[in-house]
Amino acid sequence: MITSFTEENYLKSIYHLSPDEGTAVNTNAIAESLNTKAASVTDMLKKLADKEFINYIKYQGVTLTPLGRERALNIIRKHRLWEVFLVEKLNFKWDEVHDLAEELEHIHSDLLINRLDEFLEFPKTDPHGDPIPDKHGKFNVPELIPISKLKNETSGIISGVREHSPLFLKYLEKTGLVLGQEIKIKEQIEFDGSFIISIKENDIMISREVAKNLLIAI
């Protein structure tokens, strides 16, 4: 079954908005994430249901079928592999690759993407720490915890982000909070929930907002 550029963005969006397999995603949530209107979403949901990519019950939201999930993961695989290519081979920064990958993920060729995977030596994660599904759609979700949930004196390695906006990524870069960097929690300020952490012998302060969006492997 062929899928259009637009249908693929919907499938990916539904996947990302699904907290877990069973629970349904709302029309409005999809509309917001794709910058469209709810009416447009309803139209598309009917179409995706016809094509058996989603289970759709009027007014009850949607879940992906196994077929839809497979397709969503295939697009996510492509997105993340292209991001690795852009950063590793073409010297893009991690805050510059998202929009380009958003286009490249729609190139239709499994052979191309499998060759790219091989060329990149089968990376397990993308430049933002997100896992890359293999050609069968399999991947393991690393157990990452936001800094905001860590106790004082805990150490860990920065391994992912919850927020992918260029502004946030650029800030992290500037502050040295890059993937692979070891950090240690020193203190949480009760007043505003900000944290003092140590990084490379220095103590720095990060806001609660940042702490919630920076993920650590312990």
Place this chain on the structure above:
Amino acid sequence: MITSFTEENYLKSIYHLSPDEGTAVNTNAIAESLNTKAASVTDMLKKLADKEFINYIKYQGVTLTPLGRERALNIIRKHRLWEVFLVEKLNFKWDEVHDLAEELEHIHSDLLINRLDEFLEFPKTDPHGDPIPDKHGKFNVPELIPISKLKNETSGIISGVREHSPLFLKYLEKTGLVLGQEIKIKEQIEFDGSFIISIKENDIMISREVAKNLLIAI
């Protein structure tokens, strides 16, 4: 000015169908090359003329404006650089890359394509021997002659093809008639216009059809 996938294919087609800058391209020729109907072409020509990519006079065919030519060359540059990438880095064969490049050429990012150009070390020609315009749209047209126009005992290097179909390219590959290979014309058979040429100490026969589509640098 933004251009859609479709508009870009039209511009490229008009460019390829233009024998030289001045002479106009017919509606029917465009329709045939894009596998659409003449009526659809007329609609699109009006649109491209509005956007000032082409000079269009009803019933008189079209020529590209400088702006249209620039855009067409930009797309051709992308097409050919992606082809080089696919062959050089991802181990595709020269007969496998066209359709993929046909999609990839529409990724909108000059930064991406300039970085790719650099990554590939600024190739001058694509896997089929066609010249790659630089970032300013400049390129030099190599002087290539089809085998069918060569005299006996002439030697030369295979440097391009006039026909890009996978069938033809696969045949050339199998026969050893690849880019860079030196050949020598031995004899032309008057009866059917076929040629006997020598390649790596062996004499082989190629049809007139093949001879017309294989380009040589002397």
Place this chain on the structure above:
DNA sequence: TTATATTTTTAGATTAATCTAAAAATAATT
């Protein structure tokens, strides 16, 4: 549990790209 607020769907339009069939213009032949 009735009234109010929110969410979702339908109705009806719009825009881009395409098509078929018919009309108009141009080119080729008697």
Place this chain on the structure above:
DNA sequence: AATTATTTTTAGATTAATCTAAAAATATAA
């Protein structure tokens, strides 16, 4: 020069994706 053939354009529809405004369903609160 008149007729015929070919090419090109217009007229009118269709399909995908989108929108606004209004109606319907569901959720929340008095």
